Amino acid sequence: MFLTPGIILKAYKKGLFPMSESYYDPYIYWVDPNERGIINLQDFRLPKSLKKILKKKKFTIKVNSRFKSVINLCAKNQYRHSTWINNQIIDNYTELFHKGIAKSVECYDREKLVGGLYGIVLGKIFCGESMFSLRENASKIAMVYLAAFLKQGSFNIIDTQFYSEHLRQFGTKRINKNEYKSILKKNSTENLTFPEKLKHNIFEYF
16 A cells, blocks of 8 residues: 555544565555554653663654654664654655644764654644654653653653553553544544643753
């Protein structure tokens, strides 16, 4: 199947998201997990180990500065040996970025992009798509900043798509498909603005 930004948004509203078999596969398929991972932002946890790293201010954080670089590095970098992100996904999510719907949070070491994540804004939900890290903890720091931006913007949920032990440290919990559809119904209609600057110190959000 071939994608358009409109098809992607309609799918998200039904709880579906696209994946490919590999970077080189030109086609996609739709995923509708029976078990989903979500983070209620009011329950977001800042791990103690990351709090120490944040205090050292090792990274500079930017929002929506290099979206296409982020999605390309999520698809292919020296630490990633397989991916579900193909050129069709890259092109369409980049177009959604230009429409103001897809967003990226980026981690820099001096001027080098070393970590980040991207996803889609759907009402009061941020649908996380993928993250990457070229420096230790860079993607985790991007995740913490994502939560702070979303809290400031009055968002309610981060949809992590799948549950993992890696994401559990941030407060991710398992829910079933019907619970997710209920969350979608309650949170997907109101349009919110994704902030690009924090008003407060990062630690005031947790």
